[in-house]
Amino acid sequence: MENIPNLHTLRSIRISTNEETCNGLKKGDNNHHEQPLSPMARLFHEPGSNVYIIGIMGSKTKICPDVFKENLVHTFLKNRRFSSLQVKNRENGSMKWIPTQVNIDDHVIIAKIDDDIKSSEKFIEDYIFNLSKSPIENTKPLWDLHILNIKTLETEGTCVFRFHHSLGDGMSLMNLLLACTRKVSDPQALPTLPGNNKSHVVVPSIWSRLIVLWNSFVALLMFVFTALFLQDTKTPMKGSIGVEHRPRRFVIRSVSRDDIKLVKQALNVTMNDVVLGVTQAGFYRYLHGRYSDMNNKLVGMPSNIRFRATFFFNLRATTKINDFTDTDTDGTWGNKIGYALLPFNIGFKKDPLDYVRDATATMKCKKASLEPLFTYFLAKIVLKLFGIKIAGKLNHKVFYNTTLWFSNVPGPQEEITFFGHKVAYLAPSCYGQPNALMIHVVSYLDKVTFxxxxxxxxxxxxxxxxxxxxxxxxxxxxAAQAV
Known part of the structure; x- marks a missing residue:
């Protein structure tokens, strides 16, 4: 491996007190390298939107911390976002990226493993739960990596990445992580993601344009109603006020990708439709159990449940894996995500395939609308016209009035290594959102992971x-096999 470059070549700032850190550099300091945070990045520091992204990666071999540290210097630290402080000016609330010296040992934490662990899976789960109790100190760039060299049924070691959402959205950070990987079959090649191929341009008809306009209008009304007063039904899955300040439990469950493909082909729908249908059916099962008494009879379950997800859409044109720089000429970095309010039909269905059919119909309606673009640009407009505080309150109100966040990120189609370590699974998620539940779905090899x-x-x-x-x-x- 190449020698680790001198970290002192990164420009540092003189910070003598915490107050100076908050107020920015003193007048007269050389600040030509300073750059302001974008409005969207700034929004993720507001109450209710102060979100952290968690990335859990299982390794098939024991993790070597020194290898990780050396490679992180050549990858993460090439990007300004990962080698800069986010400094706030108390007078006007603005924030800037301030390049600083980075001590890699401050960002790579090696977990102490107890000798009397009864369950390694439970130890990892509890470790991440405790990690979600606290933020990353703003005296260093807002990311860290935790290495847990403990054997589980699937892995020899686990690493947990933690990024503040202001660094970028899920696709940006997945891009960064995958840029650090290589195919097992070809150690010099980057992995490939589904969806890289450009589809043929289809000229929409007048009727289809009218449908898009109508769906967008309805979505706009629902968004306004939700921001003002429209809340989801209070169920055992709906969080209470202040839920964003409580720690989170992260649980991973993988299913066969072939099983989902079988349903997809039987119904001629998309993989995402099947995943949403499975999720909808699973929610009904769970709520049925929570509302059932000792004799398995429903007690107090509402007949018409309003149950919605804030469903996130990637607004980038491609999912191409790029290098580690932050030159953003192709829109790789930043928070370029929109969302739609996705209703779930919570109820019993005699034919299990109806859950998938319902999900397909709902997604067709959402795809034939401008809702994700609308929410993205509305946030920018509110930021510009009314300021960060109002935009933050709007975000919080909409998110809190729904039941959950739902997101998915396409994963590699081939087996990969991360800094030479074979990857067993990838599991991204978040904490800090004003919802009690988030479902994140990612595919990797022959598995789909919830x-x-x-x-x-x-x-x-x-x-x-x-x-x-x-x-x-x-x-x-x-049910699909019986069709």
Whole structure:
């Protein structure tokens, strides 16, 4: 490996007190390298939007911390976002990226493993739970990496990345992580992601344009109503006020990608439609259990449940993996995500395939609208016209009035290594959002992984929710095989 470059070549700032850090550099300091945070990055420091992205990666071999540290210097630290402080000016609330000296040992934490561990999986789960209790100190760039060299059924070691959402959205950070990987079959080649191929341009008809305009208008009304007063039904999955300040339990469950493909082909739908259908069916199973008494009879379950997800869309044109620089000529960096308010039909269905059919119909409606673009540009307009505080409150109100966050990120189609370590699984998620639940779905090789981020007080049994998702897939698969 190449020698580690001198970290002191990065420009540093003189910070003598915490107050100076908050107020920025003193007048007269050389600040030509300073750059302001974008409005969207600044928004992620507001209450209710102060979100951290978690990336859990299982390794098939024991992790070598020194190898990770040396490679991080050549990758992460090439990007200004990962080698700069985010400094706030108390007078006007603005924030700037300030390049600083980086001590890699401050960002790579090696977990102490107890000798009397009864369950390694539970130890990792509890470690990440405790990690979500606290933010990263703003005296250093807002990211860190935790190495847990403990053997589980699937892995020899686990690493947990933590990034403040102001560094970038899920696609930006997945891009960064995957740029550090190589194919096992070709150690010089980057992995490939689904969706890189450009589709043919289709000229829409007048009727289809009218449908888009109508769906967008309806979505706009629902967004306004949600921002003003429209809340989801209070269920055992709906978080209470202040949920964003509580720690999260992260649970991972992988299912067969072939099972999802089987349903996809039987119904002629997309993989995403099947995943949403499975999720919808799993939610009904879970709520049925929470509302059932000792005799398995429903007690107090509402008949018409308003249950919506804030469903995130990547607004980038491609999912191409790029290098580590922050020159953003192709829109790689930043927070370029929009969202739609996605309703779930929570109820019993005699035919399990109806859960997938309902999800397909809902997604067709959302795809034939400008809702994700609308929410993205509305946030920018509110930021510009009314300021960061109002934009933050708007975000918080909309998110809190729904039940969960839902997101998915395409994963590699081939087996990969990360800094020479074979990867067993990838599991991204978040904490800090004003919802009690987040479902994040990522594909890798022959598996599709559901990552649950749950508030302990609201959802004390996230493993049961995973069981219900898995059982729902089995029922839907069996129904598809019978078609």
């Amino acid at each position: 990552v649950i981020s749950a508030d302990d007080e609201t959802i004390p049994d996230p493993h049961k929710l995973c069981d219900d998702l898995e059982e729902s897939l089995r029922a839907i698969k069996a």
